[in-house]
Amino acid sequence: MTQPIKDRRELANAVRALSMDAVERANSGHPGMPMGMADIAEVLFRDHHKHNPANPDWWDRDRFVVSNGHGSMLLYSVLHLTGYDLPMEELKNFRQLHSMTPGHPERKDAPGVETTTGPLGQGLANGVGMALAEKLLAARYNTDEHSIVDHHTWVFAGDGCLMEGISHEACSLAGTLELGKLVVFYDDNNISIDGNTDGWFNDDTPARFKAYGWHVVENVDGHSAEAVSAAIDRAVAVHDKPTIICCKTTIGFGAPNKAGTAGVHGAALGADEIKAAREQLGWKHGPFEIPDDIRAAWDAREKGAAAEKEWNERFEAYKAAHPDKAAEFERRMKGELPENFDGLVEQILAKLQGDDKKVATRKASGASIEEFAPHLPELIGGSADLTGSNNTNWSGSVDVLDDAANGNYIYYGVREFGMTAIVNGLYLHGGFIPYSGTFLVFSDYARNAVRMSALIPTGAIHVYTHDSIGLGEDGPTHQPVEHTTSLRMIPNLDVWRPADKVEAASAWAEALKRRKDPTALVLTRQGLPHLDKTQDQIKAISKGGYVLKDAEGGQPEVILIATGSEVGLAMDAAAELEGEGKKVRVVSMPNPGRFLEQDESYRESVLPNAVKARVALEAGVTYYWWPFVGEKGKVIGIDTFGASAPAEDLFKEYGFTTEAVVSAVREVL
Secondary structure, eight states, X not given: OOOOHHHHHHHHHHHHHHHHHHHHHHTOSOOHHXXXXXXXXXXXXXXXXXXXXXXXXXXXXXXEEESSGGGHHHHHHHHHHHTOSOOHHHHHTTTOTTOSOOSSOOBTTBTTOOSOOOSTTHHHHHHHHHHHHHHHHHHHHOOSSOOOOOOOEEEEEEHHHHHSHHHHHHHHHHHHTTOTTEEEEEEEOSEETTEEGGGTOOOOHHHHHHHHTOEEEEEEETTOHHHHXXXXXXXXXXXXXXXXXXXXXXXXXXXXXXXXXXXXXXXXXXXXXXXXXXXXXXXXXXXXXXXXXXXXXXXXXXXXXXXXXXXXXXXXXXXXXXXXXHHHHHHHHHTOOOTTHHHHHHHHHHHXXXXXXXXXXXXHHHHHHHHHGGGOTTEEEEESSOHHHHTOOOTTOOBTTTOTTXXXXXXXXXXXXXXXXXXXXXXXXXXXXXXXXXXXXXGGTTHHHHHHHHHTTOOOEEEEEOOSGGGOTTOGGGOOTTHHHHHHTSTTOEEEOOSSHHHHHHHHHHHHHOTTSOEEEEOOSSEEOOOOOOHHHHHHGGGSOEEEEOOTTSSOSEEEEEOTTHHHHHHHHHHHHHHTTOOEEEEEOSXXXXXXXXXXXXXXXXXXXXXXXXXXXXXXOSGGGHHHHOTTOEEEOOOSOOOSSOHHHHHHHTTOSHHHHHHHHHHHO
């Protein structure tokens, strides 16, 4: 039953009070958004949001994302009040070291936080991915008699989120995908850090979203519980379009001297203004004090437990009627691979090792997808308008727009940033192993979402092709000399640059097994030679670096270290050097970060300290490789931008020839 508006305002004021008190105690934070959106949060969480505070990971819960993540105290206040395991002491420790309440929401720091937000607009894009996941799972697993996937994705977003370009990429696609269970609350308060947005943000937002194909609910009083509730009712009644509810609010609502100004956006109110706000709001309670009746009115534990219990009963009936589908659904939602996965990997690697054809690693990646995908219904891919070039589709690819029940491929259009953040959301929802594709040079467009995939973290797989000057005639605008090294610098991101089809398949296997952290696959346009390997060498690929060819007759005099397209060049140079009587070891290093994680004895077995004569080869910037070769070694790389010409001419121009490698070895010896 809907409570009287006066009582509801008092419930919302609990969020306002906790937020301004926590920011004041930390002397740091953003009280304006929590105070402005508190009334919306009260209506959403108490009347509409399906969740169970005792089980934040319940599969059929609604997802709630605070895209304007600087307003994190709204989320923490609501989680605390509704009964999540987030004690008041943690609210008092807002923004303090090792607390559960960091300055911006971080997934799993506190129960109920669905994703890490802060970089504006990305939470909104994550929400698009979550809503797409719900739609696809519902289409695949629900039946006329049994509905086991049925939930909404709610997103809070501010002016800043909608100014960010990623909001266009993600929301344009969301309209095309007809995500009817995505509801965005736009906090239209006309304020950002620099002040009133009239000077820089005069978009007709409702018209913009109508043009995207969204259902738009305009001119909602964000401080009226009745108006917000009616808007939500209108939103959930539309099933074939996402909805944006445009809520007019006052930032810092309740602070008599600062409300509606930039001054309340990102700074503590101060003791005098908090006192005045308490008086204006009629909040008669002390700092961090919540009366029992208000706490009881917010408490969602009993209602949440009942909702999950009812779902569990429905799922048991579903399991009885559809045991195979239920087992697949459970496995996917638990993030578990099929039981026979390791055996499948061995079979695939053996099969590809028996194929000695020259092939580009982008095509080898496509062949790997072709082998793995039939066994993984959770694998969902896509490309930013480069499907044919990225080789991200396979013979069983089904466009999600053509057949949601069997859809496993997304045509993202030219939206690298939005694509990557949506992929993060697909993973975060659960039930999917998502991968994306674009040219390596365009990872720059997606950079912050790639970083977020590692920070959250997600198990997303980022496929990057056309990895060097080897793409040729398109020239330096498309030749990513610095990008591989740049990606290697991101913590938690596993970066592979394979040298042939077997290394590519091994990299894919490792990416698929790496369910809690992301992977980047860096792949060539040009064909690369097949490299013969023993079974022990194939197994060693997963260690990131291994001896591909050893010196005959004892300890090597020189070690050649190479990745990707340069491994074949190292092998050619080794053959010529051995003709001169040199003892040469070739080390393939598809993943130097993974190699550095191995124990000291393994690293020593591959790169013995006694061998100081070393040459590293990679068609990219050189500085990353100097620690591997030492002060007596040499690095053959590219520390300038490329040029437009056929690939073979470029490799010769930039010193990637057998002659250049042989000459470098002679120097280090």
